[in-house]
Amino acid sequence: MIRGHNKLAVHLRVLRALMLREMITRYGRASLGYAWAVLEPTAFIALLSLLFAQVAHSPPVGRSFVLFYATGYVGFHWFHDISSVTARSVFVNRPLLAFPPVTPLDTVIARFLLQALTAIATGAVIFGTILAVFADPIALDIRALMTAFALAAALGLGTGMANCWLFAQSRSWELVWGVISRPLFLISGVFFTFASLPGFARDALWYNPLIHVTGFMRAGFYPVYDASYADMGYVLGVAAALGVLGMAAIWRAPARLVTP
Amino acid sequence: MIRLERVSKAFRRNGIRRRLLADVSFTLPDVRGLALIGRNGAGKSTLLRVIAGTLRPDTGRVISDEQISWPMGFAGGFHPALTGAQNTRFVARLYGRDPAALTDFVARFAEIGRAFRLPVETYSSGMKARLAFAVSIGLDFDCYLVDEIIGVGDAAFRDKCRAAFRERLGNARLIMVSHNPQALAQFCEAGLVIENGRLSYHDRLKDALAAHAANLAQPVPA
Numbered sequence: 477m478i479r480g481h482n483k484l485a486v487h488l489r490v491l492r493a494l495m496l497r498e499m500i501t502r503y504g505r506a507s508l509g510y511a512w513a514v515l516e517p518t519a520f521i522a523l524l525s526l527l528f529a530q531v532a533h534s535p536p537v538g539r540s541f542v543l544f545y546a547t548g549y550v551g552f553h554w555f556h557d558i559s560s561v562t563a564r565s566v567f568v569n570r571p572l573l574a575f576p577p578v579t580p581l582d583t584v585i586a587r588f589l590l591q592a593l594t595a596i597a598t599g600a601v602i603f604g605t606i607l608a609v610f611a612d613p614i615a616l617d618i619r620a621l622m623t624a625f626a627l628a629a630a631l632g633l634g635t636g637m638a639n640c641w642l643f644a645q646s647r648s649w650e651l652v653w654g655v656i657s658r659p660l661f662l663i664s665g666v667f668f669t670f671a672s673l674p675g676f677a678r679d680a681l682w683y684n685p686l687i688h689v690t691g692f693m694r695a696g697f698y699p700v701y702d703a704s705y706a707d708m709g710y711v712l713g714v715a716a717a718l719g720v721l722g723m724a725a726i727w728r729a730p731a732r733l734v735t736p
Numbered sequence: 737m738i739r740l741e742r743v744s745k746a747f748r749r750n751g752i753r754r755r756l757l758a759d760v761s762f763t764l765p766d767v768r769g770l771a772l773i774g775r776n777g778a779g780k781s782t783l784l785r786v787i788a789g790t791l792r793p794d795t796g797r798v799i800s801d802e803q804i805s806w807p808m809g810f811a812g813g814f815h816p817a818l819t820g821a822q823n824t825r826f827v828a829r830l831y832g833r834d835p836a837a838l839t840d841f842v843a844r845f846a847e848i849g850r851a852f853r854l855p856v857e858t859y860s861s862g863m864k865a866r867l868a869f870a871v872s873i874g875l876d877f878d879c880y881l882v883d884e885i886i887g888v889g890d891a892a893f894r895d896k897c898r899a900a901f902r903e904r905l906g907n908a909r910l911i912m913v914s915h916n917p918q919a920l921a922q923f924c925e926a927g928l929v930i931e932n933g934r935l936s937y938h939d940r941l942k943d944a945l946a947a948h949a950a951n952l953a954q955p956v957p958a
Contacts, residue, residue: 493829501817526911574813575806576789600937 490577494569494586508627513594514601517553521546521602524667536669537698545603548666551689554595554628555635556657561591562636563643566726580726584637592629600726602642614697621696627690627711634715640735665690671702678705685711738764738804738879745782755923756782757793758933764911767925770850770914771941773948778930780913784881787911802878808868809913811881816857820848820867823856827871831880836852836891845900846870847893866893873900881921882912898922917945 503510525541536647565587566573566580572579607614641651664686670678681687682705690708739856745757756779764770764787774780782809785791787798802844811927814823824842825835843852851859857869872880880901900911901923914920918928927944929936931951938944 490830493826493919496829497818497826500822501815571813571815572826573826574809575830575932608743695865702871 482530486577488581490579490582490587491589494572494578494582495590497572498586498590503555510594513557514598517549517598518602520553521549525550528667534733536672537694538604543606543697546606547665547694548664549661549692550599550602551624551628551693552570552661552664552666552686554599554625555689556660557595557630558588558591558629559608559635560657561571562633563639564590565636566640566642581723588629588633588636591632592671595629596625615699617696617699619696620703623708624689624692627685627692627708627715630712630715630719631685631689634718634722637726638718639722641722642657643726660684660686662689668696669701670705685714708734737766738798738800738802740786742915743786743793743797743798745779745793746793747782747784751829755933756956757786758941759796759797759932760933760935762935764915764928765937765939766927767909767924767926769921769926771912771927772911772930773927773944774930775948775952780930781807781883782878783930783935783943784883784911785807788881793953800879802933803876804879805872805875805877807881807883808872814856814864817855819855820846820852820859824871824916825865825887827875831875833875833937838871841874841953842867845873845896858868862890862893869897876906876908880908880910882910882914892895894922895917920945 521542528535529541532541535541537544540733546605569578569583570581572578584591595620639650639653643653663681663684665681670681670687670691673681688706688708688711691701691703692708694701695703695706740760740762743757744755745761746753748754754777773779773781782791782850786793787800788804788807789798790806814820815826818826820842822838824839828835828838844853846863846869848859848863848866851863852867856864856867909925910922912920917939924941926937926939927941929938929944929946929951931945931948936947938947
């Protein structure tokens with residue numbers, strides 16, 4: 477019911493306003509602000525590298541421990557960050573839904589876009605630093621890297637949208653998800669390679685979409701890495717299924733997402 | 737023009753279903769100030785949200801060619817962690833207006849002084865009401881939806897709002913929910929009574945209040 481403008485223009489205006497608001501509340505108040513988005517995964521990668529450098533002679537691929545764990549963890553971090561931020565988008569923005577131009581879907585898209593931009597910045601800083609300081613010059617496969625990012629983002633958005641609805645249905649699920657989603661990185665190929673697994677483990681873990689993200693990411697940095705198992709279609713299918721589930725719920729019953 | 741076409745809305749919680757709007761078809765009459773009256777839980781706020789478009793009815797639809805405000809009330813609206821000025825800029829962006837111009841207007845109209853630069857969570861309810869009114873009057877809506885909040889401001893501010901509605905908004909109208917007959921009488925000439933999912937219109941506020949009083953004398957409908 478906004479006069480004289482088409483719907484798309486209204487949505488773009490709303491998205492911009494929501495993103496600016498989000499930046500002020502989220503990064504304007506924490507003392508470390510935006511830097512924390514980069515520091516957190518960096519600290520974790522450094523920790524992994526230090527630990528494994530003590531027990532192993534060389535990483536499973538290449539010579540740099542730091543690069544190996546970064547190529548494993550950053551993709552997982554993208555997914556985890558994007559999914560947890562979008563999952564709470566309707567809930568945290570519920571006062572703003574009092575404004576008729578703001579729809580629940582706008583809040584999801586605004587948070588997703590902002591977090592995806594943050595993810596790109598995080599990846600650029602971490603990999604830029606590693607390539608400049610630690611690793612030998614290597615030929616990057618930009619296409620594989622972009623695929624890894626797109627898949628992590630799509631999976632994060634799909635999971636976030638489904639959880640948007642599931643969290644509103646069940647507070648217990650939110651707690652359970654918080655517990656199980658972190659250790660997911662243990663089975664996502666962060667500190668091993670898919671090829672090094674025994675056959676039965678490969679067959680089972682293939683269904684974890686995140687292991688495909690790791691595959692594309694490593695293929696982007698290591699020309700010798702065999703990522704032939706990684707299936708873009710499978711990951712996009714899972715992301716789309718979750719996204720459609722969440723979208724249907726967000727679209728049909730916005731009020732129930734807001735008043736849990 | 738605002739028209740409800742076969743609008744139904746029910747809420748279900750813990751197996752109990754409450755029907756607040758029962759297949760309502762109604763064109764809101766073209767009066768400057770319309771009071772929306774009903775007992776607690778009758779669905780006044782729900783109707784405002786349906787008209788505003790922030791709540792989707794179970795069936796039916798609302799047709800409108802007017803720019804309608806958000807329902808100004810205590811629940812929701814401003815972000816508590818942002819300052820009054822930041823919230824004002826957010827709303828300006830939302831409606832495609834110039835943030836600086838709206839901020840200037842609100843700073844002058846709301847008369848909350850330096851608190852305008854403090855987070856809204858530090859405001860009293862009267863200050864929140866001043867901010868909400870100032871922002872909405874600055875936006876030139878065709879139809880203002882007011883949910884209780886007007887009773888909060890002090891008398892001087894209420895007069896100022898009424899003058900602003902009268903003067904600046906020659907063509908605008910007001911739909912107002914309040915349990916305070918004095919506040920209603922200041923702003924509204926006609927009344928709409930909501931009871932048991934149905935609406936009844938009275939073109940004199942006095943009659944609407946009398947019908948409401950008669951409803952209250954009856955037991956709560958099952």
